[in-house]
Amino acid sequence: MADDELLAAIQPIWSESGSFNRSSDAVFLTLREVILSQRLPAGKVFTEEDLAGVFSVSRTPVREAVQRLIGEHLLERRGRRIVVSAMSPAEVLEIYDVRGALDALAARLATEHATPPEIAQLRWLNEQMRAAVDADDVAGSFRLNLEYHDYLARMSRNEFLLRQVRMVQDRVRRFPHTTFEFSGRPDQILHEHQRILDAIEAGDSAAAAAAANDHIMQSKDIRLAMLDDDRTTPAAPAAALGSPLE
């Protein structure tokens, strides 16, 4: 029974999940986190009852959680089973384009509204990331990278945009490996973040938007190279980094 794998993946997050009034919410959020952090791999199959067992609740709240996750395209029903949905390489590349457009908009709007303390905070996040990169802390770098982009989106003062950006970031967490594994990429990222910062500080919204879009397109190019690499050397034993980041 593959139940064991399910339990092992869910247990850690489940036990430390705070208290909710709705157990349906708790199941939803835990399962969501487990999928986004790739503790539960794409393609994993299970039933409602399996989940009810792991979470020690009845099928009712499980069903509600599953429905919601299907709505977010994190799970899908295939015939009579529930499957963690996979991301195709094509979808990964698609997401970069959308992310570029949204981040460019965020950078543009952020420039128009930025206050000095906000710029300082954004710079601080980048410096933190610099420290993490220098310490070879890949998981920390990855997290701080997401935080940088999240903060940039918040600076846009556009709640709807922020929601979209976060939705995209959630997908990014599901990408196989990270472009960080590409030699020299972390330093490039820091430099590109700095370029965005400079443009924001200079009040040049067009430059900020362009820098943000370029930044994502650089990542896309790296990703493309990594995918080609995977394709040509399929037996390569995956990079040094374990898959479940964060």
Add this chain to the structure above:
Amino acid sequence: MADDELLAAIQPIWSESGSFNRSSDAVFLTLREVILSQRLPAGKVFTEEDLAGVFSVSRTPVREAVQRLIGEHLLERRGRRIVVSAMSPAEVLEIYDVRGALDALAARLATEHATPPEIAQLRWLNEQMRAAVDADDVAGSFRLNLEYHDYLARMSRNEFLLRQVRMVQDRVRRFPHTTFEFSGRPDQILHEHQRILDAIEAGDSAAAAAAANDHIMQSKDIRLAMLDDDRTTPAAPAAALGSPLE
């Protein structure tokens, strides 16, 4: 009992909704359509049992549908009641910015991949809309406008982008009134659509993106004027057009 209003709003869509294996899906889709088409106004309050009564099902499938709609920000729980969530004028304006960025990306990618038949189809949609506008068919114009943008997004060959665009379009359907009501706007729209078409046909992706973004920003400006208008003359008895478009 406000149940009557609920029944009146839901009944028409509910009765013509095709057959689904899951009544939970049927409730979800019907309720979704009723909200998006503004048959059920923002702020409308009801309980799970009310819905169960209207749909003649038990609370279980109703709960699942409601959860999913909350996930899409179409409903919200306020204390102990379910409320159709409202869109603030600020959110409406925010959405234009995101829509502009996404449509610009769609136009750019569409230009890169467009085939002659696709361009012909897009032109045909615009000509249909021209006919609807000339016939003063506001609902038809509105629908064809959405179809034009939907087709543009499909031409991008980016499934993820298409999903985002559709999510945004759904929000657009909930906007109060439409910018079509603004004198002369329909003709402007047709002209702006034509500009995008010309750029695509010329293979000028940058121009297509710029035209698409400009198009949405024009709508945003009109919307801004309408909102200011509402604010200065709050007693104005809404335009000639009934609210539930489509």
Add this chain to the structure above:
DNA sequence: GATGGACCCACTGTATACACTGCATATCGA
């Protein structure tokens, strides 16, 4: 008349029970 508290009821959240459906395996016939 206003304000605070207690009680009650409506509504929600979860569990359980039951019916239905599709698949797998077994059994019978040729």
Add this chain to the structure above:
DNA sequence: TCGATATGCAGTGTATACAGTGGGTCCATC
């Protein structure tokens, strides 16, 4: 031995039952 039909079973979808809770109301007191 192979195929077709029957039968059991696992899993889902819906209904219902039950317990807990928050909000509203009504009364008492200031």
